[in-house]
Amino acid sequence: MARPNKRTTLREVAEATGLSTAAVSYALRGKHVSKETEERVRRAAAELGYEADPIARALASGRTSTVGVLAGDLQDLWQQQLMAAIGRELLAGDRYALILDAGGDPERELALAKQLRDQRVDGLLVSPVDPSAEGWSKIADAVPVVSIGDALSRARTAGEVLFDNRAGIDAVLDYLRGLGHRRVTVLTPTGPSTPDRPADVYVREAADRLGIEAEVLPCPQELDAATAVARRVLANSPDGRRPAGALAPPTAVFCFSDSIAYGVYAAAAEASLTVGRDLSVVGFDDHPVSRVLTPPLTTVDWGLAEIAKEAARLAVAAIEGRRVRRKRILCAPRLSERGSAAEPGRG
Amino acid sequence: MARPNKRTTLREVAEATGLSTAAVSYALRGKHVSKETEERVRRAAAELGYEADPIARALASGRTSTVGVLAGDLQDLWQQQLMAAIGRELLAGDRYALILDAGGDPERELALAKQLRDQRVDGLLVSPVDPSAEGWSKIADAVPVVSIGDALSRARTAGEVLFDNRAGIDAVLDYLRGLGHRRVTVLTPTGPSTPDRPADVYVREAADRLGIEAEVLPCPQELDAATAVARRVLANSPDGRRPAGALAPPTAVFCFSDSIAYGVYAAAAEASLTVGRDLSVVGFDDHPVSRVLTPPLTTVDWGLAEIAKEAARLAVAAIEGRRVRRKRILCAPRLSERGSAAEPGRG
DNA sequence: CCGTTTCACTTAACCGATTAACTTACGCGC
DNA sequence: GCGCGTAAGTTAATCGGTTAAGTGAAACGG
Numbered sequence: 001m002a003r004p005n006k007r008t009t010l011r012e013v014a015e016a017t018g019l020s021t022a023a024v025s026y027a028l029r030g031k032h033v034s035k036e037t038e039e040r041v042r043r044a045a046a047e048l049g050y051e052a053d054p055i056a057r058a059l060a061s062g063r064t065s066t067v068g069v070l071a072g073d074l075q076d077l078w079q080q081q082l083m084a085a086i087g088r089e090l091l092a093g094d095r096y097a098l099i100l101d102a103g104g105d106p107e108r109e110l111a112l113a114k115q116l117r118d119q120r121v122d123g124l125l126v127s128p129v130d131p132s133a134e135g136w137s138k139i140a141d142a143v144p145v146v147s148i149g150d151a152l153s154r155a156r157t158a159g160e161v162l163f164d165n166r167a168g169i170d171a172v173l174d175y176l177r178g179l180g181h182r183r184v185t186v187l188t189p190t191g192p193s194t195p196d197r198p199a200d201v202y203v204r205e206a207a208d209r210l211g212i213e214a215e216v217l218p219c220p221q222e223l224d225a226a227t228a229v230a231r232r233v234l235a236n237s238p239d240g241r242r243p244a245g246a247l248a249p250p251t252a253v254f255c256f257s258d259s260i261a262y263g264v265y266a267a268a269a270e271a272s273l274t275v276g277r278d279l280s281v282v283g284f285d286d287h288p289v290s291r292v293l294t295p296p297l298t299t300v301d302w303g304l305a306e307i308a309k310e311a312a313r314l315a316v317a318a319i320e321g322r323r324v325r326r327k328r329i330l331c332a333p334r335l336s337e338r339g340s341a342a343e344p345g346r347g
Numbered sequence: 348m349a350r351p352n353k354r355t356t357l358r359e360v361a362e363a364t365g366l367s368t369a370a371v372s373y374a375l376r377g378k379h380v381s382k383e384t385e386e387r388v389r390r391a392a393a394e395l396g397y398e399a400d401p402i403a404r405a406l407a408s409g410r411t412s413t414v415g416v417l418a419g420d421l422q423d424l425w426q427q428q429l430m431a432a433i434g435r436e437l438l439a440g441d442r443y444a445l446i447l448d449a450g451g452d453p454e455r456e457l458a459l460a461k462q463l464r465d466q467r468v469d470g471l472l473v474s475p476v477d478p479s480a481e482g483w484s485k486i487a488d489a490v491p492v493v494s495i496g497d498a499l500s501r502a503r504t505a506g507e508v509l510f511d512n513r514a515g516i517d518a519v520l521d522y523l524r525g526l527g528h529r530r531v532t533v534l535t536p537t538g539p540s541t542p543d544r545p546a547d548v549y550v551r552e553a554a555d556r557l558g559i560e561a562e563v564l565p566c567p568q569e570l571d572a573a574t575a576v577a578r579r580v581l582a583n584s585p586d587g588r589r590p591a592g593a594l595a596p597p598t599a600v601f602c603f604s605d606s607i608a609y610g611v612y613a614a615a616a617e618a619s620l621t622v623g624r625d626l627s628v629v630g631f632d633d634h635p636v637s638r639v640l641t642p643p644l645t646t647v648d649w650g651l652a653e654i655a656k657e658a659a660r661l662a663v664a665a666i667e668g669r670r671v672r673r674k675r676i677l678c679a680p681r682l683s684e685r686g687s688a689a690e691p692g693r694g
Numbered sequence: 695c696c697g698t699t700t701c702a703c704t705t706a707a708c709c710g711a712t713t714a715a716c717t718t719a720c721g722c723g724c
Numbered sequence: 725g726c727g728c729g730t731a732a733g734t735t736a737a738t739c740g741g742t743t744a745a746g747t748g749a750a751a752c753g754g
Contacts, residue, residue: 010741020704025742034702054465056740059402059709074434077636080427087421087448091455096462099446101434108438115443118401223635262639269641288570289424292609294616294641356710367734372712381732403710406739698752705746710739717734724726 008050016044028052058120066096067315068116072109072129074101076221077259078285079127082148085308086125093316095122106130113139123315128152144318148311151328159314161307161329168300168333169202172282175335176252177210180343181280184212185233185250187219187226187260199256215250219260226263233264234271234279251344252280258287261297261340280341295339302331355397363391375399405467413443414662415463419456419476421448423568424606425632426474429495432655433472440663442469453477457486464490470662475499491665495658498675506661508654508676515647515680516549519629522682523599524557527690528627531559532580532597534566534573534607546603562597566607573610580611581618581626598691599627605634608644608687627688642686649678 014021017040027033027041044050058064067090071079087097098121102109109129116124117139124145128136131150136157139145144158151160176184186203200216207214219229233253255261261283265275273279276295283290283299290297310329317324361368364387374380374388391397405411414437418426434444445468449456456476463471464486471492475483478497483504486492491505498507523531533550547563554561566576580600602608608630612622620626623642630637630646637644657676664671 007740009739021741022705022743023703026703029742032702037702051461051465053740054462055402055405055467056709057742059406059711060740060742062709062742074427074431077427080421080424080431083446084421084427084448088450091448091450096447096459099430099448100443101431101438101446103435103438112443115401118398120402223639262636265639269639289609289636292570292612292616293639354710357712358710368711369713369735370733373733376712379732384732400710403739404712406741407710407712409712409739696754700751701749703747705744707744708742712738714737715735718732720729720731722727722729 008048064120068121068124069099070126073104089308089312110135122319146315158318159327173206181252184252186216186254188256190218226260227266230264230267258283258285298338298341301334301336355395411467415468415471416446417473420451436655436659457482469666493662505665506674508658520553528599531599533563533601535603537565573607574613577611577614605630605632645685645688648681648683
């Protein structure tokens with residue numbers, strides 16, 4: 001009524017009740033005031049439509065009941081799923097999730113993380129582009145950080161939700177080997193900061209152990225780019241049109257993300273190869289759409305819902321200052337065997 | 348060096364340079380101070396590693412160089428794409444996009460919008476669950492709001508990016524009719540607040556005009572739920588197993604979103620129907636994955652990149668107080684004709 | 695009956711900036 | 725030499741809360 005387009009402030013509630021601003025502030029947060037006063041204040045606040053200004057509160061108290069969620073690359077379908085799941089999980093716990101996208105740029109990633117820290121997010125969840133960056137350390141000192149997918153090697157984080165990549169790789173390669181494949185191309189995501197990806201090492205180890213000839217190639221997540229890479233992989237393909245000096249054609253492609261696998265599907269279609277018969281494809285995320293492809297993509301399910309739940313739990317625990325049994329959650333892979341991988345046909 | 352884990356404040360820079368905090372504040376923002384002083388201040392600030400506290404700044408100035416992006420439902424694949432695109436667009440313009448997810452809940456949507464307004468986002472982009480809600484009005488009075496997909500009927504927004512649904516519906520139904528379809532099921536997204544969707548009306552009008560028998564059914568976006576609905580639609584399907592009293596089976600399904608179409612693909616596969624031969628399916632978003640399906644999904648392309656660009660442009664213009672020629676952008680549909688729709692086979 | 699808690703508030707400092715209003719000093723025209 | 729405009733800073737209020745420290749009165753133990 002009073003001033004149009006102006007919010008009611010704490011002071012106004014104080015004047016309305018004849019109390020001090022401090023009393024009102026305490027009352028609204030249920031701290032050492034009499035039952036009656038609290039009730040009186042609540043009533044007045046409701047009447048005036050008072051709602052605390054989060055910015056002022058953040059400045060004074062240093063807290064915001066807000067959690068930052070930083071995606072390394074929101075273009076990636078799987079990260080989209082992850083962010084959605086985390087957001088929902090946090091919302092269920094009455095905290096606002098602010099989702100930011102680093103767009104795959106390590107510098108931007110740190111800049112955004114700092115921005116969030118400065119905005120006083122109570123906690124920060126990251127699916128990092130560059131987990132080994134120096135900068136994480138200072139950030140993790142100022143706000144509890146939970147990382148997902150990769151451990152932040154130089155920071156003391158509040159928790160980590162990691163994937164047992166070794167087990168996942170073993171499972172997939174075992175499976176392919178069991179089907180009879182001996183020549184597998186492995187497409188791993190290109191990352192700016194990955195001089196010697198542990199995943200690559202695992203692949204080689206597993207391949208050696210199983211007697212599989214594995215060719216590891218970096219591949220972008222984005223569909224068109226992935227398709228282009230896949231085209232090159234299939235160029236030296238079963239029908240014999242293979243350039244001199246090219247590697248032998250793979251009978252199976254193991255993709256480190258389902259979006260990469262989609263690129264392979266697209267390239268296979270162009271080359272008139274039938275996935276699941278002429279070419280086996282295995283993914284690594286279990287994106288919902290993977291079930292709809294023809295044939296449905298055989299992939300690795302890491303339990304997205306639980307990942308989100310665990311990550312949120314770790315963050316909330318850290319925010320509330322609770323200790324937690326295990327700061328490091330290791331997700332186990334479950335192979336979702338569907339139709340896209342089969343025995344190699346003609347080699 | 349001085350105090351560990353404590354940021355340098357404006358005051359400290361002031362003391363270091365022997366100036367007042369006001370002078371430093373002005374200097375850092377290049378306002379009426381001498382060149383030399385400005386230089387001196389910059390140097391000192393850099394030396395002390397000073398960075399302005401965004402919260403304090405927001406409280407004092409009311410601005411944040413931050414834009415809120417509110418997704419009605421981040422579970423929806425298309426909105427995921429949209430959010431990613433918008434985030435990237437804004438980042439390119441040096442503004443941070445804070446993405447929030449309302450989870451399809453209209454009340455939560457407004458609560459989050461208020462939260463963002465209170466956090467002093469400079470602008471707000473919304474892909475609304477409930478565009479007709481009262482609450483938008485107060486929010487749009489406090490911060491420039493650009494809505495995407497639906498106009499906020501009760502608010503004075505800073506801009507709108509809408510889809511020419513009528514044209515899209517006409518294009519699709521025209522196309523299906525041209526192929527020979529006379530019996531089409533239309534799956535529109537379930538929305539909590541849609542008592543009489545204009546889209547439904549358009550469909551009926553177009554169907555009447557074209558002599559098509561259209562059955563409009565609400566359908567959730569989420570894959571499993573959509574599959575369930577699609578199963579029911581196909582239950583009374585070409586092979587004759589149709590329950591007594593059921594509607595005649597459609598020869599084509601027109602889905603108001605690609606994710607719904609994915610559900611139809613899944614249900615069709617279960618029923619051993621070949622999409623593009625036994626059943627025609629058309630989508631409405633052009634999600635990247637749609638190209639990878641077998642057959643590739645015929646769908647409507649609205650130009651996601653341009654939508655994001657226009658929305659960001661409108662928001663930025665409003666934030667900077669610039670006037671803009673057209674506040675209302677109407678996106679034209681482009682039918683991406685691929686393999687999922689064909690002439691009806693045996694009916 | 696006195697000293698000590700405890701309760702229920704109040705006072706006032708503080709968070710870290712921005713910004714309106716005021717002060718100085720200098721240069722300039724006449 | 726005087727008044728005036730302007731450039732370059734300073735002072736202090738303000739944004740809207742939180743919170744440590746203080747105060748006065750009632751309750752309580754001995």
